[in-house]
Amino acid sequence: MAVVVRSVIDYRTAEMADVAGFTARAREAGALVVWDLSHAAGAVEFDVHALGVELAIGCSYKFLNGGPGAPAWTYVHADLHTRVRQPIQGWFAQKDQFAMERPFEPHDDIRRVLLGTPHMLSLVAAEEGIALSARAGMPAIAAKGRALTDFALSIVDELGLRSSTPRDAHRRGCHVAVHHADAANLVDRLTREHKVIADVRPPDIVRLGLSPLTTRFTDVWDGLHALRALL
Template sequence: MSIRETLGGPLGPPPQLWSLTSSSCGATPESVSRSQLGAGCAQTSQRRRRSLRVVQSGGAKRRVPSPAPAPKALPRSLESGGAKRRIPSPAHSTAGARFGSCNREERSDGSRHPPGQNEGVTSREIALQLDAADPLASFRDEFFIPDQSLVYLDGNSLGRTPKRTIERLHQVVEKEWAGDLILSWDHWLDLPRRIGDRFADIIGSRPGEVVLHDSTTLNLFQGVHIALNLRPDRRVLVVADDEFPTDRYVVEGIAHDLGLTVRSLRPGIDLSDVAVIVRSVIDYRTAEMVDVASFTDEARRAGAMVLWDLSHTAGAVEFDVHALGVELAVGCTYKFLNGGPGSPAYTFVSHELQSMVRQPIRGWFAQKDQFAMERPFEPFDDIRRVLLGTPHILSLVAAEEGIALSARAGMGAIAAKGRALVAYAMEVIDHLGLTTSTPRDTARRGNHVAVHHPDAPVLLRRLAERKVVADVRPPDIVRLGLSPLTTRFTDVWDGLATLDDLIRSNDS
């Protein structure tokens, strides 16, 4: 039963509210040079502030804008795609989107709104209305949230704690471990694959294509080796200079040890001699999303393998490995999948590739007849051949509960709310005149927003003092993660309004 059916309500939120968050853009974009922002890219709007009233809300002082024009429905709703999987079409791609710069001013419908047209949508009142209409609102009750007044905008670093995870850990520790002891390995043994099968609902994989194990770093290392082994005649690895650190380190380490060349991912790159490209689908700073179908297709035509990092993707946006032509991917489960601190990562290998997988680390959990201990190494014929050592059961079952919760909510609904949250955040950012590098194109971004300010680390500390939790990413980004199952529209408003207040105090 889908969450919408569960709620017994209408199939979606009131369209005029959801559509409000979809595409208006009250900014006057002002280019900021790329070098000025380091590896990032940013967009700022002229500061067009109205007076703000301070009101009491939920025990904490809240600043809300003074009365604004009534919201108007906009013609193009974010929700027009319904729950259908969204596959980025090559028609939307640009060299910038594909190679790491940002699409300033580009919108999914190609249009732009004149500045100021929709100022009214950016008030706390609207946020409250959006929360009231949120079909996923009840999912917040599935999480143990000791302090409801905390504005947590870092669910993209560490997701919140599902209540079922607490129950499950009790059960696993007190019954399965303490009670059933070693006998529990009978069912623990296959947990990495059983949990992996749940990724059908998260990334569209088929049963037997995903296992949960180890860490993103280890899985990247293994994934690159698996891909390299499929391109034995090529000696070039590709990764972007501004790729997430551990992805870069892994690629550079392998290249160093095997005497391969690392080529930087740039527009117009020659892929004709490339063995493997490691690439994040969603940029960890700006939330810019790659056109996966197009890039995978381009790589395939050039004969290169792509190992995708889905860390900021799975559980955040709709993603269908098979529709997108993805053959090999890894990612973490502690962000949008709410799997708990350091929960195990996953590896996806398409069925078509599995028989060709040769793992760089031979471990006993890949061994076909694991407890016939005197035999030579003879790995499983299936996805389990990428397993290594004894799985971390406590961390694994916590991950399972997080993943199960996303599966239950449905990625269609989660992605829709994610788009609405980010669209609303972009509205507020523009309204407050903050600087962002998060793409304007709703089809080209994930579920966080980047606000640039030279004093980002100071702002982060001051935000925490005012009970707003975010994080910073170099060189100057305050990153606000909007995790659909737990983030409220009021969190977006409160977090950004507080940030704006701090910036004004800081700058004055």
């Protein structure tokens, strides 16, 4: 069976994919789609069941607030639990965990995708970060994200900067791409001279991540005006 891997949110421009439409077309062609939710989980409202998602992966260090070293995660539709194969055979996935025998016999449920002993401190940080999102609620978080990116794009226009981030708030994630030929140098200077942390994505993108739970509107204003001052 063919497998297609695609991001829900483009890591460069923040454009949101047509998840339901693309998944349906892939299914018609006999393929499964593995959706990467790294820039979507904790940033936008996303219902895997309503959208027909069968397989997904993601991280918890971005908008789920787990911080550096936080664990990755996977989603497998219940219909695929006994069919999916984890290429890395970890002892947490084995039916008889302490057998350590061959052949490897995985669980018949979602536990078959587990690996080895997880890093406990990373799990604790991720648990607290995810709990913050749960308490705030995704409708409120997503609304704040749309407002932050709307505000950022209005400043981009006011300052005469160029962005490829979609203007439709419901068709983008929670970062904004600003284009400049000297993007790498600008990101370095933003950090050193203004204490503004952005990142660069080749060939010419200054990427500004606006985490709804932790980013203030004043942060957006200050960051973009600092960028403009360097031009």
